[in-house]
Amino acid sequence: MQAQEIYEKLKAEFGDAIIEFNAEPFFDPFVLVTTDKLFDICLYLRDTQGLEFDYLSCLGGMDYKENLGVVYHLYSIKLKHTFVIKVTVSKENPFVPTVERIWRTADWHEREAYDMMGIQFEGHHNLIRILCPYDWENFPLRKDYVQPDEYHGMKVPY
Amino acid sequence: MGETKKVEFEYSQIDSERMRLNVGPQHPSTHGVLRLEVELDGEIVTEVIPHIGYLHRCFEKHCEKMTYPQVIPYIDRMDYICAMNNEWPYVMGIEKLMGIEVPEKVEYIRVIFAELNRIANHQIAIATFGLDAGAFTPFLYLFRDREFILSIFEKASGGRLLYNYYWVGGLAADVHKEFKEDVLSIVKQVRETNKEIADLLLYNKIFIERVANVGILPADVAISYGCSGPVARGSGLAFDLRKDAPYSIYDRFDFDVVTGHGEVGTVGDCFDRNIVRFHEMEQSCRIIEQAIEQMPMDGDVREKLPKKIRPPKGEIYTKAENPKGELGFYIVSNGTDKPERIKSRGTSFVNLSVLPEISKGYLFADLIMILGSVDIVLGEVDR
Numbered sequence: 001m002q003a004q005e006i007y008e009k010l011k012a013e014f015g016d017a018i019i020e021f022n023a024e025p026f027f028d029p030f031v032l033v034t035t036d037k038l039f040d041i042c043l044y045l046r047d048t049q050g051l052e053f054d055y056l057s058c059l060g061g062m063d064y065k066e067n068l069g070v071v072y073h074l075y076s077i078k079l080k081h082t083f084v085i086k087v088t089v090s091k092e093n094p095f096v097p098t099v100e101r102i103w104r105t106a107d108w109h110e111r112e113a114y115d116m117m118g119i120q121f122e123g124h125h126n127l128i129r130i131l132c133p134y135d136w137e138n139f140p141l142r143k144d145y146v147q148p149d150e151y152h153g154m155k156v157p158y
Numbered sequence: 159m160g161e162t163k164k165v166e167f168e169y170s171q172i173d174s175e176r177m178r179l180n181v182g183p184q185h186p187s188t189h190g191v192l193r194l195e196v197e198l199d200g201e202i203v204t205e206v207i208p209h210i211g212y213l214h215r216c217f218e219k220h221c222e223k224m225t226y227p228q229v230i231p232y233i234d235r236m237d238y239i240c241a242m243n244n245e246w247p248y249v250m251g252i253e254k255l256m257g258i259e260v261p262e263k264v265e266y267i268r269v270i271f272a273e274l275n276r277i278a279n280h281q282i283a284i285a286t287f288g289l290d291a292g293a294f295t296p297f298l299y300l301f302r303d304r305e306f307i308l309s310i311f312e313k314a315s316g317g318r319l320l321y322n323y324y325w326v327g328g329l330a331a332d333v334h335k336e337f338k339e340d341v342l343s344i345v346k347q348v349r350e351t352n353k354e355i356a357d358l359l360l361y362n363k364i365f366i367e368r369v370a371n372v373g374i375l376p377a378d379v380a381i382s383y384g385c386s387g388p389v390a391r392g393s394g395l396a397f398d399l400r401k402d403a404p405y406s407i408y409d410r411f412d413f414d415v416v417t418g419h420g421e422v423g424t425v426g427d428c429f430d431r432n433i434v435r436f437h438e439m440e441q442s443c444r445i446i447e448q449a450i451e452q453m454p455m456d457g458d459v460r461e462k463l464p465k466k467i468r469p470p471k472g473e474i475y476t477k478a479e480n481p482k483g484e485l486g487f488y489i490v491s492n493g494t495d496k497p498e499r500i501k502s503r504g505t506s507f508v509n510l511s512v513l514p515e516i517s518k519g520y521l522f523a524d525l526i527m528i529l530g531s532v533d534i535v536l537g538e539v540d541r
Contacts, residue, residue: 026255026472026491054381058475058486060501071488071501073475077381077395080402084475105384108511116218131211131540140219 001050001081003029009051014041030071030084038087039097045074045083046102052076053083056099059109061117063143068094068119089119098124116141174200179522183212189286189529190536192510201521206514210507213540221500226252226326226467229500234320236504237538239282242275242311243480245324250405251476251489255469258327261462265407266453267333268324270341271311273442273449277348278307279481280435280442283388283533287432288359290530291368296359303351306344310337327462338450345443352439360436369432370423373516373528377426383512387483387505388438389532392418392431399479411448413441428531435533468495480505482533504541506534 007021010031017037023029033041045053053074062069069088075081089096098121100106110121111130118139121127129136138145148156181194191212197205217236221229233248234241246268253260260268285300308318314333315323323330334340359365375385377393390397398415400408416437418430471493477486486503509532517528 024472026470026474028473028475056384057477057484058488058501058503060488060499062490062499073486073488073503077397077402082475103384104379104382104515105508105511108507112507129211131214133211140216 001079003083006051006083007031010041013044017041028084030086032086032088035087035089035096039099041085042099042102052078054078056103056105059106059113061113061119061141063117063141064088065143067091068117070096070113070119094119095122096120097122100124118142176204189534192536196522196525198522203517203520203522203525206517206525208510208513210539213536215541217502217541218500221497223496225495226497230325231320231322234322235537236502236541237480237482237506237535238319239535240275240279240481241319241321242271242323243478244485246272247476247478247485248487249324249326250478251474251487252326252467252469254476255472255474255491256464258462258464260327261457261459263454263457264328264459266449267329267459269407270446270449273445274307274310274341274344276442276481277439278304280439283435284355284432287530290526291365293359293365296355299351299354303347306347310340310344325463326467327464329459332459341446341450345446348439348443352436360433366422366429369428369527372428372520372524373531374424375426375512375516379515380512383515384508385483385512387480387509388431388434389483389509391416392434393426394418399477399484405478410452411445413445416441428527431531466495482506483509502541504538506538510534510539
């Protein structure tokens, strides 16, 4: 199914929760959705016949300078089509509902997004750092990240 | 004397103390620096918690500070077993953004090298899997053969393991004159050795007893956990991006998607994941033979290399079928010569996340086999 049709289906189902549809050239077509309806939209995309996005290819945290975002790349193994969902959240209040109950693979992806970007996934069963040490401070992939001078007495920059 | 007291109990009612055991980070069977926190009830594994990040090198952060071509050597170091395959989705993504049509010859060389690298990766996977089970001889056979493949790569790119060979718009250098003959002799050698490996290791009764019905991964769990590559195909799922979302020129070749079907045990056990890799080597040989036949020897592999790599503002998610599964790059371009963000979807990272799910309830010794059958490279898990 083409992205345009999927968007129309979503728009009919969720209305105002779908903020924007972008199909500009050089972009994989994506929809921007609100965080409070994200879980329902994901569940709808997975369980509706004709969509069946049963495979979460990639989940990535983003830093758009003024706010943060999460990008979901979906794929359907049966129907072989792809779709992209985005949400944005403010830096002061970076709360996004978890989708790990929809796709189990989101567990580690969300931990990575939390580790790198500091996005808080509400309802995640074990939201701890995954790549950095557990007691690392701040979130390295943010654009305004400043490297610490020391970690447990070890010099960090060299 | 007081009366004797008879204590009645069932064995199942005795709850022995659970033991927590650390496997790794330095351990020969974890295939790198992976730490597994294992909870054991006697010898039965009740919980596995992987602790990763020991090799974290801030790949994604580095990318934001480098120009597009400078990122390619870093990508080599993600999955250093199959670096050719790693570079491919990345350069493919930028070519798509910039609208570059790659010359025919380049496409063929890319396919041949990717498939050769796939064979090399599966050779290592089967060899180390055998080694985990205590079979040392096949390891030597397969590593000997892998060296022939690496020598071809060395002739083309100058590196044995880390190539920096797939460039945006073309290749770093042309192949040598006797390329076709050399590749065909490797294919012949691979097939010969595979026959021996089948007898020596894979269909050996001792080995089958060890790996059949161990670490069963059902197909729906594999999908939910995002597994791809031989891990997903071992569960009977015909999921191969070369067929499902054909990129480059894969639609020109005739090959089969190998899936596990519970040959000696249950579908999705360690044996199936491993035998899928084994049969995929044969399919790769078929692709290579067809590609060698169709490939033009004249043409310049560097003719389409752009002077300046400056993709337009935009974003793209590119993926390719790596030996280990789907490797994806989410490339966000801001119109300058440096990427705004690159998010890599490490295949091993995702495949490893299924380990706690499939190793519960098996013996501790089986955990090592299950980990070996998932075939991870820690360079890609930690990035």
